[in-house]
Amino acid sequence: MKLFLLIHEQDTDAAWGSSVDLFSTLEAAQAEMRKIYEKTIESWNFDIENQTDDSCCEFSDMNASIRDGSDVEAWRIEEKELDANIAIKVHGGMVQ
Secondary structure, three states: OOEEEEEEEEEEOOEEEEEEEOOOOOHHHHHHHHHHHHHHHHOOOOOOOOOOOOEEHHHEOEEEEEEOOEEEEEEEEEEEOOOOOOOOOOEEEEEE
C-alpha cells in the first residue's frame, strides 16, 4: 500500500516546527500542497513578480518553498510503501 506524505517545515519569526499529513493518492497530496502554498503566498503578501536571492518562492510537483529573508516555509511530498497484510475470512458469504 502506497502512502504519500506531505511534509511542512516552517522557520519564521511567527512560528517554527514541522507537520506531516498522509494521503492515499499523489494527486490529493499535490492538491493540498498547492492550496496551502497559495494561501501562504497570500497571507505573507508575497510579491512573486519581484523575487531576489533573499525573497523567493518556487513550486513543483513534489516541492514548494517560500523564503523572505530569514523566514522560510517549505513543503515536500514523499512516497512511502506500507507493508500491509490483510487477512479476510469469509463465512456464509459474509466477511468476518
